[in-house]
Amino acid sequence: MEMVPSTMTEMWTTMGSTIASFMFIWAIIRQYCPYELRRYFEKYTHTIMTYFSPYIKISIHEFTGDRLKRSEAYVAVEGYLSVNSSKTAKRLKAEMGKDSNNLVLSMDEYEKVTDEFRGAKVWWVASKVVSATRPMAYYPEQEKRFYRLTFHKRYREMITGAYLEHVVKEGKEIKVRNRQRKLYTNSPGYKWPSYKQTMWSHIVFEHPATFGTMALEPDKKKEIIEDLVTFSESKEFYARIGKAWKRGYLLYGPPGTGKSTMIAAMANLLNYDVYDLELTAVKDNTELRKLLIETTSKSIIVIEDIDCSLDLTGQRKKKGGKAMADDEKERKEVKEESGNSKVTLSGLLNFIDGLWSACGGERLIVFTTNYVEKLDPALIRRGRMDKHIELSYCGFEGFKVLAKNYLNLETHPLFDAIDGLMKEVKITPADVAENLMPKSPLDDAEKCLWSLIQALEEAKEEAEAEAAAAKKVVEQSQDGGGVCSENCLAEKASE
Numbered sequence: 224m225e226m227v228p229s230t231m232t233e234m235w236t237t238m239g240s241t242i243a244s245f246m247f248i249w250a251i252i253r254q255y256c257p258y259e260l261r262r263y264f265e266k267y268t269h270t271i272m273t274y275f276s277p278y279i280k281i282s283i284h285e286f287t288g289d290r291l292k293r294s295e296a297y298v299a300v301e302g303y304l305s306v307n308s309s310k311t312a313k314r315l316k317a318e319m320g321k322d323s324n325n326l327v328l329s330m331d332e333y334e335k336v337t338d339e340f341r342g343a344k345v346w347w348v349a350s351k352v353v354s355a356t357r358p359m360a361y362y363p364e365q366e367k368r369f370y371r372l373t374f375h376k377r378y379r380e381m382i383t384g385a386y387l388e389h390v391v392k393e394g395k396e397i398k399v400r401n402r403q404r405k406l407y408t409n410s411p412g413y414k415w416p417s418y419k420q421t422m423w424s425h426i427v428f429e430h431p432a433t434f435g436t437m438a439l440e441p442d443k444k445k446e447i448i449e450d451l452v453t454f455s456e457s458k459e460f461y462a463r464i465g466k467a468w469k470r471g472y473l474l475y476g477p478p479g480t481g482k483s484t485m486i487a488a489m490a491n492l493l494n495y496d497v498y499d500l501e502l503t504a505v506k507d508n509t510e511l512r513k514l515l516i517e518t519t520s521k522s523i524i525v526i527e528d529i530d531c532s533l534d535l536t537g538q539r540k541k542k543g544g545k546a547m548a549d550d551e552k553e554r555k556e557v558k559e560e561s562g563n564s565k566v567t568l569s570g571l572l573n574f575i576d577g578l579w580s581a582c583g584g585e586r587l588i589v590f591t592t593n594y595v596e597k598l599d600p601a602l603i604r605r606g607r608m609d610k611h612i613e614l615s616y617c618g619f620e621g622f623k624v625l626a627k628n629y630l631n632l633e634t635h636p637l638f639d640a641i642d643g644l645m646k647e648v649k650i651t652p653a654d655v656a657e658n659l660m661p662k663s664p665l666d667d668a669e670k671c672l673w674s675l676i677q678a679l680e681e682a683k684e685e686a687e688a689e690a691a692a693a694k695k696v697v698e699q700s701q702d703g704g705g706v707c708s709e710n711c712l713a714e715k716a717s718e
């Protein structure tokens with residue numbers, strides 16, 4: 224006959240004695256049974272308990288198969304819990320976060336936190352198993368970390384669908400926000416040993432430039448920011464039109480107009496890593512391909528001074544302005560500067576087009592040059608370099624941004640004089656910035672503005688002298704009856 228407990232006390236007593244009997248039997252089994260039998264017993268007890276339990280458990284392991292790469296799911300959950308658990312968990316661990324000046328908290332091992340989603344309660348535990356076997360005696364014990372999610376079976380569909388999707392999406396965003404961004408470079412002339420994992424070396428990327436601090440016409444600035452933000456939010460769009468999620472920018476203009484600064488501002492705006500690709504250090508097209516495959520998404524791949532990097536154009540000018548003749552000597556010079564690199568134009572074009580489709584998405588590729596007109600049109604056609612941005616001499620609006628940055632001035636009686644001079648002479652933002660920089664602790668804002676006015680006046684005098692010299696050459700050539708081309712005049716004037 225079945226015994227029915229009449230009171231609560233009797234029920235607790237029955238339960239207590241059942242658990243005690245079970246523990247006693249289990250202790251005997253552990254003590255006396257052989258290992259195989261014990262394992263057998265454990266396995267079936269576990270199966271029976273799982274069968275009756277209304278809860279479902281999902282484990283997300285740090286490493287799956289490939290021990291070298293952390294599982295993306297684990298990293299996303301870690302990110303999600305770093306924010307969602309830090310409010311409720313009692314034991315937390317702290318790690319250095321973005322820019323090395325803030326600590327990112329996450330739940331400590333064996334800590335349990337509760338989360339709620341559309342009325343359903345779930346539990347997360349951070350756990351680990353220590354594997355007893357070591358591959359070598361001197362290797363540390365292998366710890367296998369994992370997160371375990373527990374929820375009631377009645378929420379199965381919602382948790383395995385919408386909730387996990389929400390965790391992964393939010394977790395990834397949190398990770399991106401907290402990560403330390405990196406500046407990667409491929410070291411020139413360095414032979415990578417075969418055991419080295421990557422061809423890139425990196426440091427933490429901490430450039431302070433932003434679009435806010437850039438001297439640029441406001442409309443142009445707005446247009447570039449919108450273009451970048453639209454790109455970063457267009458994952459679905461690119462997928463729909465069947466195009467790889469990448470965009471090429473060509474930044475061109477005279478030296479010191481902010482091309483490199485803009486790359487840093489782009490990286491800071493979008494929270495991307497930067498890969499500074501030194502083409503002259505790349506042995507050949509195969510190596511170029513390898514480097515590119517190793518880049519990660521959410522990154523900007525930069526080739527600075529593309530015209531100087533390689534003899535891709537067949538022509539070259541010296542930085543600083545004066546054109547150089549296209550003779551043999553120069554070609555040799557280019558070859559020497561580019562080491563023994565055998566990267567070709569077609570290799571570079573393949574890298575921009577072909578490979579992209581295969582290596583994920585969300586990459587910007589930026590070329591900079593001082594001489595856009597000398598680049599091969601194939602290299603910079605739309606579709607490869609989608610947006611061409613000219614960075615030019617400093618206008619008054621640009622000056623105002625720099626005056627605010629450097630001197631904290633929004634207006635000053637000397638601004639009008641500067642505005643007038645800027646309309647007459649060309650000056651790069653780099654030169655304006657240099658003049659606005661206090662040279663001693665005693666320099667006040669007015670002294671810096673005077674320094675700029677003086678630089679502008681000197682530039683004006685120089686330009687006037689050049690114009691006068693050019694005029695003289697024209698007059699002389701007319702007197703002598705000779706015909707002189709525009710280039711010839713420019714050369715004579717510069718003499």
Ligand SMILES: Nc1ncnc2c1ncn2[C@@H]1O[C@H](COP(=O)(O)OP(=O)(O)OP(=O)(O)O)[C@@H](O)[C@H]1O
Nearest residue numbers: 436437438477478479480481482483484652653656
């Ligand atoms: N548009 C700008 N806004 C703010 N600062 C600028 C700007 N352009 C140049 N500068 C200042 O001038 C310095 C040089 O600029 P940058 O290196 O970006 O020029 P660049 O166009 O890349 O020159 P190059 O063609 O020689 O590589 C920067 O450190 C920055 O302080």
Ligand SMILES: [Mg+2]
Nearest residue numbers: 482483527591
């Ligand atoms: Mg530069």
